[in-house]
Amino acid sequence: MNDRPKMLIVEDNPDDLDLLKRAIRKSSVHVECEIATDGDAAVSALERAGAVEGRTPRVVLLDLKLPRRSGFEVLEWMRSDVAVRRVxxxxxxxxDNSDDLARAYDLGANSYLVKPVSPAALSAMVEQIDAYWLRLNNVA
Incomplete structure (x- = not known):
């Protein structure tokens, strides 16, 4: 079994996904990434992970504007599912819409980040996500 922490990335835009994967590769982040490109795929991945002890992701990076099931709907589902509600x-x-920000926190988001424009800024953000959510943060 892989000892690296697992991260689920939920992103439908292929360009944004490429940039994110490149930032992860270039950084010192050692994480097992699973990709879901729509809300239904994210829920399926989380259901599979939740069914196996110790396989839930350490963190989910979730886009809001997704096909099939929105990021808000995925988040709402996660917070209602006993196996993944604490992820x-x-x-x-x-x-950067304030209504989206408020709704995300109301539904139980742990953090709200706006995608940076430059690849360097995205790499820095990825390293901060790694430092806090994968290395420092204790999980239930």
Missing amino acids: PVVILTSS
Whole structure:
């Protein structure tokens, strides 16, 4: 079994996903990434992970604007599912809309980050996510 922490990335935009994967590769982040490109795929991945002891992700990076099931709907589902309700969720979105921010926190998001424009800023953000959510944060 892989000892690296697991991260679920939920992102439908192929360009944003490529940039994020490149930032992870270039950084010192050692994480097992699973990718879901729509809300239904995210829920399926979380259901599978929740069914196996110790396989839930340490953190979920969740976009809001997704096909099939929105990021809000995924977050709401997560907080109602006993197996994954405590998994930290970092909203990673291009939306800086205050209504989206408030709704995400109301539904139980742990953090809300707006995707940076530059690759260097994204790499720095990935390293901060790693430092806090994968290395420092204690999980239930």
